[in-house]
Amino acid sequence: MPQRPPTKAIGVISGTSMDGIDVSIVETDGEAFVEPGPGRTFSYPEDLRKTLQELIAEPARAQSEPLADLERAVTQAHIGAIRRFMEETGIPAKDVSLIGFHGQTVYHRPEIRFTRQLGLGAMVAQELGVDTVDRFRHADVASGGEGAPFVPLYHRALASSLPQPIMILNLGGVGNVTYIDGGTVIAFDTGPASALLDDFVLRRRGLSFDENGKLAASGKVDEKLVTEFMSNPFFGRPAPKSLDRQDFHARAKGVEVLSDEDGAATLAAFTIESVAAALRHVPRAPQRWLVTGGGRLNAHFMGRLHERLGVPVDPVEAVGWNGDFLEAQAFGYLAVRSTLGLPLSLPTTTGVPNPMSGGELHRAA
Ligand SMILES: Nc1ncnc2c1ncn2[C@@H]1O[C@H](COP(=O)(O)OP(=O)(O)OP(=O)(O)O)[C@@H](O)[C@H]1O
Ligand SMILES: CC(=O)N[C@H]1[C@@H]2OC[C@@H](O2)[C@@H](O)[C@@H]1O[C@H](C)C(=O)O
Numbered sequence: 001m002p003q004r005p006p007t008k009a010i011g012v013i014s015g016t017s018m019d020g021i022d023v024s025i026v027e028t029d030g031e032a033f034v035e036p037g038p039g040r041t042f043s044y045p046e047d048l049r050k051t052l053q054e055l056i057a058e059p060a061r062a063q064s065e066p067l068a069d070l071e072r073a074v075t076q077a078h079i080g081a082i083r084r085f086m087e088e089t090g091i092p093a094k095d096v097s098l099i100g101f102h103g104q105t106v107y108h109r110p111e112i113r114f115t116r117q118l119g120l121g122a123m124v125a126q127e128l129g130v131d132t133v134d135r136f137r138h139a140d141v142a143s144g145g146e147g148a149p150f151v152p153l154y155h156r157a158l159a160s161s162l163p164q165p166i167m168i169l170n171l172g173g174v175g176n177v178t179y180i181d182g183g184t185v186i187a188f189d190t191g192p193a194s195a196l197l198d199d200f201v202l203r204r205r206g207l208s209f210d211e212n213g214k215l216a217a218s219g220k221v222d223e224k225l226v227t228e229f230m231s232n233p234f235f236g237r238p239a240p241k242s243l244d245r246q247d248f249h250a251r252a253k254g255v256e257v258l259s260d261e262d263g264a265a266t267l268a269a270f271t272i273e274s275v276a277a278a279l280r281h282v283p284r285a286p287q288r289w290l291v292t293g294g295g296r297l298n299a300h301f302m303g304r305l306h307e308r309l310g311v312p313v314d315p316v317e318a319v320g321w322n323g324d325f326l327e328a329q330a331f332g333y334l335a336v337r338s339t340l341g342l343p344l345s346l347p348t349t350t351g352v353p354n355p356m357s358g359g360e361l362h363r364a365a
Helices: 046-056 059-064 069-089 121-128 138-142 153-156 195-205 209-217 223-230 252-256 260-281 299-309 326-340
Strands: 005-016 023-026 036-043 098-109 114-118 132-134 166-171 174-181 184-192 286-291 312-314 360-361
Touching: 005 069, 005 326, 023 069, 023 326, 036 069, 036 153, 036 195, 036 326, 046 059, 046 098, 059 098, 059 114, 069 098, 069 114, 069 121, 098 121, 114 138, 114 195, 114 286, 121 132, 121 360, 132 252, 132 326, 153 174, 153 184, 153 326, 166 260, 166 312, 184 260, 195 209, 195 260, 209 260, 209 299, 223 252, 223 260, 260 299, 286 299, 299 312
Parallel strands: 005 098, 098 132, 166 286, 286 312
Antiparallel strands: 005 023, 023 036, 098 114, 132 360, 166 174, 174 184
16 A cells, blocks of 8 residues: 555656666656656767767866856756656656756766766756656765665665565676675665676677677676686675776776677676675575566576576566567666655665665756
């Protein structure tokens, strides 16, 4: 039973892979009642995507340049995506109470209490005539939290009737997990998911990703390199912890001497090992892993994960969720929680001192 009359909230996010703007809708009371609706992905205009990709590869710029024009362009792309979503799904703006606008992460450095998502909620609210929440991660980071991951409380709401302990794994550009066991929710970023492999196959083959993991599956893993990558102090750090998309790039240069196949196989093996290392930070071994994000479509990742973890590893579609839109839905859900003053993050999900609300509300009028 809903705790209060449910409202409809659109969530919109472009993840670290920048492969597109995901838009979805959720009807929710901000607590355990969640009914996800349809979702759509819309590409960034190619020149905008290129500009953003160049920017994230230059942390000093991403941190300190004002980027006002770029921020407006990112916002306009999101507004266009939300408009098309409403047209294609036949959902009029008047039926939507709220928009949760995540924006585009370009730099994330919680240790200096800094996180930056490009996007102007006020412009979204004004142009679409719907109240909009943005800046979800800022209060968390300002109080010493990791500022990520933020999807876990949505995972908790969705997973309430599933057998537990269960692990939800998001394989995006960066990987993150949510461990759920009754009232216990533990979450953290695991390591690179597809970011290193995406950038490697782009450099070597001009491909935006290794489709179905075919290249990685055809190569031989350099185990010594995987061991070297896994010696990164990140894996020894206690949870919660979070990552910037570029965090592993400088130290993963060892693959450059390998063939395309062996390099891809080695980076994929690193992703799998970094996911398995998540088990160090949870109290009981999960009975099942559910995988969301684009990496669930990588058959090589999925097969290797199952072998490595020794328990069922299924795409989230196995329990009726849509792995392309969980993150977008989560920001719709979190927007509702934000307006109710409910926590968006917990000490066990981001390391905030207390359960913490956040987000900034921009009224449509
Ligand atoms: N068919 C496929 N085969 C292999 N990999 C795929 C496939 N489809 C998508 N991917 C991978 O999924 C990635 C995109 O995943 P997703 O959209 O979940 O990332 P994101 O949301 O941008 O990242 P993050 O969760 O880190 O913010 C692509 O960059 C690609 O590596
Ligand atoms: C700072 C930032 O945008 N982090 C992303 C990124 O992509 C995956 C992982 O790293 C996760 O921590 C987070 O995204 C999801 C939406 C989250 O906050 O749960």
